[in-house]
Amino acid sequence: MRTVLVTGPGGAGRTTVAAATALAAARGGERVLVLSTDPTDTLGAALGTATPRPPGSAPAEAAPGLWAARVDSGAHFRAELLALQERAGSVLDLLGANRLAAEELTELPGSEQFALLRALRACGEPQGTGRAYDLVVVDLPPLHAALAALALPGQLRRYLRRLLPPERQAARALRPMLAQLAGVPMPAQWLYETAARWDGELAAVEALLADPDTTVRLVAEPGPAGADALRTARTGLALFGLRVETVTANRTLPQDSPDTWLATLAAQQQKCLAEWAEWAEWYGAGRPAAPVREVRHLGGDPRGLDDLDALAAGGALAVEPGHESPDEPWPVEDRLADDGVLVWHVPLPGAVKEELGLVRRGDELVLDAGPFRRILTLPSALRRCDVSGAGLTGGVLKIRFTPDPRLWPRTK
Secondary structure (H helix, E strand, C coil), X not given: CEEEEEECCCCCCHHHHHXXXXXXHHHCCCCEEEEECCCCCHHHXXXXXXXXXXXXXXXXXXXXXXXXXXXXHHHHHHHHHHHHHHHCHHHHHHHCCCCCCHHHCCCXXXXXXXXXXXXXXXXXXXXCCCCCCCEEEEECCCHHHHHHHHHHHHHHHHHHHHHCCHHHHHHHHHHHHHHHHHCCCCCCHHHHHHHHHHHHHHHHHHXXXXXXXXXXXXXXXXXXXXXXXXXXXXHHHHHCCCCEEEEEEEEECCCCCCCHHHHHHHHHHHHHHHHHHHHHCCCCCCCCXXXXXXXXXXXXXXXXXXXXXXHCHHHCCCCCCCCCCCCCCCCEEEECCCCCEEEEEEECCCCCHHHEEXXXXXXXXXXXXXXXXXXXXXXXXXXXXXXXXXXXXXXXEEEEEEECCCCCCCCC
């Protein structure tokens, strides 16, 4: 199964491009699901049909081979909290807690991201017909919110491992004895079972995002605002290891218009597209180029299948085939014989030196790149080294490590 994650600046037409992309693939004979995270039914408006919201409901068939659904974060939040409340019933009763009813629950900030992760987890599972989809197109939130959601599985798994270390679960056999000695009940088994379930689900989402057949389609309007957003997107996507399949230049104007005003705007768009094409050619070690494809302006907001077909005319929204991931996307260069250092190459296209931050913390490296942060686990060889410097060259952050003589094996 291939997965295409569609994102970009707010108002760039992400939902329309996602719907047209899915429809084009379905017209080609594939079994396609298009999934929206927008709380309003913008996907249904683009397709000309309503899309279902209740969790667990079957996606609606919008066209032959095309199914549509959208995430209902409010319903997901209520269902998850009620289920957690039920599993923790004995502890809550012991504390004298008053249980919450479904009708009094209002979703909290951040619930949209958890609902999105659960939806991504379910995408690869067989449907009622017994067959999984050939292609899943996900209409993500605007760029910064999308990257925050996609980075969440790794962050949450790290927190779970720190707060509830798996190796300490072996001590649960001692809890009945400890409870008698202390006179109070110890943490219940459900806590560790819940943590293990969450870890498994988050690991499945991480595996989906790391799959070579999962790519990102960036959508933006050619212009200064779109260019700035894509420049930032390059850095964030590279930091989290996500591959850009294509850059979709949406709402491009005809170049041969006799109207002077339109012709001037079209010329500005073409200048911007030329700049996009330059930086789209390189996306890091071993990664294929991300072509820029133009989707023309229809003169109004696309509505219905006919308009979506017009947007996809000429193959502008065709989905690229999957690519194998490079063996070492972030290679470690061995320069011990020459300079006595190891160099870790971290591709960060579009990064600005002044916006980079680097902190070593145990076996991890906290890396800040503009508004984005990722905590990286060091390769085994680098854990026995000290950070001795770093430099940004040609869109690659090269971090130098000097072997710690107390930990590095001595050679004769």
